[in-house]
Amino acid sequence: MKSKLKERLKLYFVMGSPNCVKDPLIVLHEAIVGGITAFQFREKGKGALTGQDAIYLGSELRKLCKAHDVLFIVNDDVELALKLKADGLHIGQEDDSLLNIRANMLDKIVGVSAHNVAEAEIAVRNGADYLGAGPMYTTLTKLDAREVQGPQMIREIRQNGIVIPIVGIGGITAETAEKVVESGADGVAVVSAISLAASPQKAAEEILQIVNNYHTK
Incomplete structure (x- = not known):
């Protein structure tokens, strides 16, 4: 699962029901057809589902992802990640420590903001x-987002010898993805x-x- 992780993070779609104006299952299916390589179920924000409703939506989204690798x-x-048999978990700086999480998710992918x-x-x-x-650019998706850092931040991380996969996040569009x-x-x-x-x-x-065009230059 962790093999070729860089390839599998090329286009990482993050979504929950509050981020859609139509059925999340339809949105995800269309995005999969369009070529997304990873999906993060993030059910947060105004009107977010909770309890069994969140579990049900998550399980349906999980089935779609599994069917299309x-x-x-x-x-x-x-x-929730364990209940849905997710491939992994993404945590922020305010969440439980990575060391604690690893105790429950030894073989899973764990990403950190x-x-x-x-x-x-x-x-x-x-x-x-x-x-x-991130955040790479201004975003309205996350109301408690940190100060915009811009792509230069990723350059600085690489210059400090970090080689694990990195995805930029925050306000990215087709116009800014190449940067x-x-x-x-x-x-x-x-x-x-x-x-x-x-x-x-x-x-x-x-x-x-x-993304592909840049990586094949």
Whole structure:
């Protein structure tokens, strides 16, 4: 599962029901057809589902990902990740420590959000499989988002010898995706650029092509 992780993080779609204006299952299916390589179930924000409703939606999204060999990651919630038999978990700086999480998820992928070089170094030291670096640009998806760092932050992380996979996240669009991978990211993580697109499939295709074109230069 962890093999070729850089390849599997090229286009990382993050979404929950609050991020969609139509059925999340339809949005995810279209995004999968468009070529996303990983998906993070992030059920947060105004109107987010809880309890059994969240579990049901998560399980349906999980089935879609499994059927199409797309990585399925759960945001923050270890118990939910285990219940859904997710491929991994993504945690922020305010969540439980990576060392504690590893005790329950030894064979799973664990990604960590990093907002500067120091946080990235600690995450790597504690065994993170990949980093979510950001925010790259202004985002309205996460109301408590940190200060915008820009692609330069990824360049600084790479210059400090960190070689594990990195995805840039935060306000990334088709217009800015190349700048993010050019800075040293292996892929981009996007929310509304796909979830709110008139055609999630076309949006995913466009962003993936930009990432692939850069990596094959």
